[in-house]
Amino acid sequence: MIFQQLHEPLSSTYTYLLGDADTGLAVLIDPVIVTMDRDLAELQRLGLKLAWTIDTHIHADHITAALEMKRAVGSRIAAPAWDQLPCADVGIEEGRPFQVGGITLQPLHTPGHTDGHFSYLMNDRVFTGDALLIEGCGRTDFQNGDADALYHSVREKLFTLPGETLVYPAHDYQGRFVSSIAQEKKRNPRLGDDKTLDDFKAIMAKLNLEYPKFIDYAVPGNRLCGVCPTDLPDNLSSYCRQMTRSPQG
Numbered sequence: 001m002i003f004q005q006l007h008e009p010l011s012s013t014y015t016y017l018l019g020d021a022d023t024g025l026a027v028l029i030d031p032v033i034v035t036m037d038r039d040l041a042e043l044q045r046l047g048l049k050l051a052w053t054i055d056t057h058i059h060a061d062h063i064t065a066a067l068e069m070k071r072a073v074g075s076r077i078a079a080p081a082w083d084q085l086p087c088a089d090v091g092i093e094e095g096r097p098f099q100v101g102g103i104t105l106q107p108l109h110t111p112g113h114t115d116g117h118f119s120y121l122m123n124d125r126v127f128t129g130d131a132l133l134i135e136g137c138g139r140t141d142f143q144n145g146d147a148d149a150l151y152h153s154v155r156e157k158l159f160t161l162p163g164e165t166l167v168y169p170a171h172d173y174q175g176r177f178v179s180s181i182a183q184e185k186k187r188n189p190r191l192g193d194d195k196t197l198d199d200f201k202a203i204m205a206k207l208n209l210e211y212p213k214f215i216d217y218a219v220p221g222n223r224l225c226g227v228c229p230t231d232l233p234d235n236l237s238s239y240c241r242q243m244t245r246s247p248q249g
Contacts, residue, residue: 001018001020002017004017010238011239012172013030020103022102024049026046026049027052027054032062034064036072050069052073052076056130057114058223061212062218062239064225064226066087066225070225082109085223108120110154111149112140113129115145121161130169134179135179138187139207140202150200150204157210159181166178167181167184
C-alpha cells in the first residue's frame with residue numbers, strides 16, 4: 001500500500017492518500033478544495049488514479065474537494081449514509097467494508113462531534129476525523145454534536161481497538177502527525193485514563209470556544225459535496241475558490 005499524509009495549513013486539516021500499487025487505484029480521505037491541485041499532482045507523481053474521495057463527516061472548517069475531484073478526474077464520492085447526501089455515489093455504513101482494489105476500510109460510526117461522523121479502520125491504523133484528536137477531541141456544540149455520544153464513541157469503540165493501532169486524526173494544531181490508541185487511552189486529557197462521562201461533559205461544557213468563522217459557509221457547501229459559496233466575504237476568500245479545471249484536466 002502507498003500512504004501519504006498531506007497537510008492543509010489554513011484549517012490544519014490532514015488529507016490521507018491511500019494507494020493500491022497493484023491496481024493503481026487510490027482513495028483520498030478528507031480532501032480539501034484549496035489543496036486539490038497539490039493532491040492531483042501527488043497522485044500523478046505516484047502513478048495513481050483517484051477512484052474515490054471519502055469524508056469522515058460534514059466539515060465546518062473547510063470545503064471538501066469531493067465534487068471538484070469528481071469533475072476533474074472522474075472519481076466517485078463516498079460519504080456517511082447517515083447524512084443522506086444526494087450528491088454521494090455511495091453511502092458508508094458500519095458493518096459494510098469499503099474496498100478499492102487491495103484497500104479495505106472498515107467504517108466505524110463514531111458520532112458526537114457530528115451525528116453522522118465516521119472513522120475508518122484500515123489494518124494497523126484508524127482515521128479518526130474529529131472524533132479523536134491527538135490528546136484531544138472535536139467540539140460537540142454544533143451540527144447535532146453530543147458529548148455523551150462522543151464519550152461512548154471513543155471509549156467504547158475506538159478505545160477497544162488494539163493499543164498499537166495508529167491514530168491519524170483530521171486535524172492537529174501543534175504540528176503533530178500521529179498517535180496511537182494506547183497513547184490516547186493513557187494521555188488524552190479529555191477522554192483518557194479514568195475520565196468518567198461526567199468528567200468529560202464538564203470539560204466540554206467549559207471550553208467556551210468561539211463560533212466557527214467558516215461554518216455558515218462550509219456546512220451548506222459540504223452538504224453539496226463541496227460547493228464554494230458565491231457570497232463568500234473577502235476575509236474568508238482564502239478558504240475557497242471557484243475551480244476552472246476542465247474534466248480529466
